[in-house]
Structure formats: C-alpha cells, structure tokens
Amino acid sequence: MRISVTVVLLVLLSGVCAQVQAETLFPAQAAPTLEVALHLPLAELKRQRRKDDAEAEAELHLADGTVLPLKVRPRGKSRLKECDYFPLWLDFPRKKVAGTVFAGQNKLKLVTHCADKYASRGYLAREYLIYKLLNQFTDVSFRVRALRVTYVDTGKNDWQRTHDAFLIEHKKQLAERVQGEVLEVPEVLTRDMAADYVSLVNLFQYFIANADFSLRKGPQGDECCHNAMPLQVGEDIFPVPYDFDVSGFVNPPYAVPQEALGISRMTQRKYRGYCRHNASLETARQRFLDEQASLFAMIDGFDELPGLRGDKLAKFLRPFFDDLADQRQYERKIIKRCRG
Numbered sequence: 001m002r003i004s005v006t007v008v009l010l011v012l013l014s015g016v017c018a019q020v021q022a023e024t025l026f027p028a029q030a031a032p033t034l035e036v037a038l039h040l041p042l043a044e045l046k047r048q049r050r051k052d053d054a055e056a057e058a059e060l061h062l063a064d065g066t067v068l069p070l071k072v073r074p075r076g077k078s079r080l081k082e083c084d085y086f087p088l089w090l091d092f093p094r095k096k097v098a099g100t101v102f103a104g105q106n107k108l109k110l111v112t113h114c115a116d117k118y119a120s121r122g123y124l125a126r127e128y129l130i131y132k133l134l135n136q137f138t139d140v141s142f143r144v145r146a147l148r149v150t151y152v153d154t155g156k157n158d159w160q161r162t163h164d165a166f167l168i169e170h171k172k173q174l175a176e177r178v179q180g181e182v183l184e185v186p187e188v189l190t191r192d193m194a195a196d197y198v199s200l201v202n203l204f205q206y207f208i209a210n211a212d213f214s215l216r217k218g219p220q221g222d223e224c225c226h227n228a229m230p231l232q233v234g235e236d237i238f239p240v241p242y243d244f245d246v247s248g249f250v251n252p253p254y255a256v257p258q259e260a261l262g263i264s265r266m267t268q269r270k271y272r273g274y275c276r277h278n279a280s281l282e283t284a285r286q287r288f289l290d291e292q293a294s295l296f297a298m299i300d301g302f303d304e305l306p307g308l309r310g311d312k313l314a315k316f317l318r319p320f321f322d323d324l325a326d327q328r329q330y331e332r333k334i335i336k337r338c339r340g
Contacts, residue, residue, distance in 0.1 A: 025101055026143035026169045033146040033164075033304065034101065037061040040072050041155035049074040049086060060090070066100055068092060075109065078246065082254040083114035085151070085163065109168040110147075114252070119163055122307030123245070123252045128166045129302055130208055130244040133295060137200060137287065140178050140231065140238050143169040146304045164305050168242065171229050180233035187217040188224050194236035195280040201228075201241055202273030203284045206334065207320050209248025209269045211261050215239035248316065267316065275338040285324050285334075292321050 040058035048054040060068040073089040080086045088110040097103050113124045131144040150162040175182050190198075198215060205213060214226035216239075224230050228239040246255045248267035257263045263270055273281065288295075296317075300310045323329045 024103060025105060025167070026145055026173070028143075030304070031145060033148050035063045035148045037150040037152055037160075038072075039152040039154050039158075042151055042153040044155045045072065045074060046084070046086070049080055060092075060102075062100060068096055068100065068102060070096075078254055079112075079114060083112065084116065085112040085114060087111055090167075104173075105170070107170055109170075110149075110165055111144075111168065112149075112165050113163045114254075116161070116163075118253070120307050122309060123250055124164055124166070125302070125305035125308040126250045126313070127245050128305050129299065129308065130247070130249060131168070131242075132302075132304075133298065134204060134241070136291065136295070136298065137204065138197065140174075140180075140197060140233070140240060142171075142174055142240065142242050166305070171231075171240075174229075174240065175231055178231070178233055180231045180238065183224075183230040183232050183237065185224050185230060188215065188230050188237050188239060190216065190274045190276045192237045193277075194233070194238050195277045196283060197236075197238050199273060199277045199280045199284040200287065201239065202271065202277070203281065203288060203334075205241065205247075206269050206271045206273075207288065207317070208244060208250075209267055209316075210244055210246070211258050211263055211270050211272060212243075212246040213241055213272075215241075249313070269320065269333075271334045271337040273334070273338050275340055278335060278338055281335070285330065289321070289324055 038058060038060055041056050045054060045056050055071055055073045058070050058072045060070055062068065070093070071091040073091065074080055074086050075089050076083075076087040090108045090110055092102060092105055092107075094104070094106055097105055111124070111127065113119045118124075128144055128146065131142055134141040135143060145167045147165045147167060148162065149165045150160055153159040171182050174180075193215070201215065205211070212226075213228055215228050217224050218226050225239055227243045228241045231238045231240050244250060245252055246266075248265075248269070251266045255266050257265055257268070261270055261272075296314055299308075299313050299317075302308050302310065323333050
C-alpha cells in the first residue's frame with residue numbers, strides 16, 4: 001500500500017510541476033515580451049514549405065545566453081502561401097528546455113508578422129489582442145506570449161531581421177489547465193456542446209467579425225473542427241477557437257470575404273451560432289454589455305505589441321455593442337440569424 005501511495009503522489013506532483021512550468025511561459029497575468037533569436041535556414045525552408053515533410057534543424061537563443069536546439073516546421077494555409085515569414089511549429093526536446101522559461105514545453109505554434117511590408121501595420125498585434133480579449137471572458141481559451149524575434153538565416157551568411165511574433169499555448173497544456181481532454185473526432189453534435197460556452201464563443205466571433213470557423217466539423221477528410229479544438233470537460237464539449245487572422249478585427253491584406261456566406265467585405269459581421277443555444281445567448285449578450293467599458297479600456301491601454309490603433313478598433317467595435325443594446329437589432333441580426 002505504501003508503494004502505491006508513493007506512486008500516486010509522484011504522478012500528482014509531476015502533474016503539478018508540469019502545470020507550474022507551463023504557466024512560466026503562459027502566465028494568467030500580463031508578462032513581459034520575450035527577446036529571442038531564432039537561427040534557421042529560412043530561405044531554404046521557404047522553398048520547401050509546401051512539402052509535407054518540410055522541416056529544419058534550428059536553435060533558439062535566449063536573452064541570458066542559453067541556446068535551445070529545436071526543429072521547425074512550416075504550418076498554416078493562407079499564410080503559408082502568402083507570407084515571407086510564415087507561421088512555424090517549434091519542436092523542442094523536453095530535456096533540453098529544463099530550467100528555462102520553456103521548461104515543460106514540447107511543441108508550440110509561432111505566429112509571425114507575415115511580411116516586412118506588414119510589420120508596422122498592426123495585424124499581428126490585433127490577432128494577439130483577440131486571444132487576450134477572449135481570455136478575459138473564459139479560462140477555456142488559448143493563452144499567448146509576445147516575442148521579439150531576431151531571425152538569423154543560417155543558409156544566407158547569418159542574414160538577420162528582427163520582428164514581433166507570439167506563441168500559442170499547446171492544446172494539451174490548455175486541457176491540463178482546465179482539467180479536460182482533447183478530443184480527436186470527425187464531428188461534434190450541438191447537443192453535446194456546453195451551451196453557455198458555445199453561445200459566448202459564437203457571439204465573440206460575431207464581435208470580431210470572424211466567419212472562418214466551424215465548431216461542429218473540419219474540412220472534408222479532416223478531424224473536427226475548423227479553427228476550433230474540441231475539448232471534453234466533464235460531460236460537455238467545449239470547442240475552443242483559435243486562428244483569428246481572417247477576421248474583420250485583423251483584416252489582413254491576404255484575407256478574402258467568404259461569398260458563400262454572403263459576406264462582401266472582411267469587416268462585415270455574420271452571426272453563425274446555433275438555434276439550439278438561443279436560450280443561453282442572453283447570458284452571453286449581457287456579459288458583453290457588462291464588459292464593454294473594460295474591453296475598450298483594455299484595447300486603449302494595449303502596449304504588448306506595436307502598431308495597434310485603438311481608436312480605429314473602437315470605431316469598428318461600437319456597432320457590435322449598438323446591436324446588442326438595441327433589442328430590435330439584436331433579434332434581427334443575431335437571434336433570427338441562427339443556424340439549425
């Protein structure tokens with residue numbers, strides 16, 4: 001009995017340690033921007049990026065002089081095609097990151113500024129801010145960490161450029177943090193979803209004018225879902241959203257309106273929630289109205305990444321709150337637009 005208790009305690013302690021390590025990189029509160037240098041064969045990786053097996057050895061140099069070996073892989077769809085600095089998977093050997101801010105990490109998504117010509121226009125800051133805004137509403141959301149990255153191209157005589165970027169918390173660490181389990185399923189039924197959460201998420205997507213998602217299924221042949229991760233917590237499924245770049249809130253040059261959904265411009269809002277959850281939508285509506293002042297204050301005071309125009313974003317968001325406050329508009333644009 002003593003041995004089994006010891007084993008159980010060790011397992012529990014290891015889980016606690018992993019959680020503490022994960023929060024070192026993605027704390028609940030605001031954290032300073034990490035200064036790093038990423039040494040990789042960038043130009044060669046760019047030529048190979050369309051291949052399924054595109055991968056390269058790299059090094060991440062931390063500000064204290066620590067050098068972490070890792071592998072990098074291109075990722076994404078539209079950005080993979082359009083961007084000179086495309087998003088990457090960072091794959092760390094766990095043993096090598098012990099004792100650093102990356103302790104406990106294995107695979108992480110790096111979100112980049114896309115291209116030099118876009119670096120000062122705030123697209124990256126806006127997408128990063130979306131994650132932060134969603135964090136304000138629910139812990140069942142991906143955390144992010146701002147970076148200042150010096151890219152060193154080892155294949156071009158150490159050519160280098162410095163730009164902003166951010167990291168996204170790994171899905172398994174999010175699951176551990178909220179005591180859930182990541183699901184790998186082809187489809188999620190609306191009846192199995194956590195109604196209050198899904199209503200909040202769908203209203204949040206309307207808030208940022210994002211139609212590039214599905215909480216029910218993924219593209220043909222892929223696992224569920226599209227730009228959302230199904231997470232089982234207790235008896236309910238929480239489809240956790242991510243990848244918000246193709247939204248009106250961000251509105252990058254490569255984004256294209258979805259004509260199939262009747263959207264003629266990126267900043268046009270279209271509610272895509274489910275009629276089954278209309279009963280719980282009022283709670284989400286009131287939550288947004290209650291948080292309006294704090295959300296605008298958060299946007300106005302945002303300084304974690306450069307280039308954000310808070311006044312421009314506020315102008316974009318005000319019609320959303322006007323729609324929520326006006327019962328007639330709320331019913332016309334949201335309640336009556338639900339999907340079966």
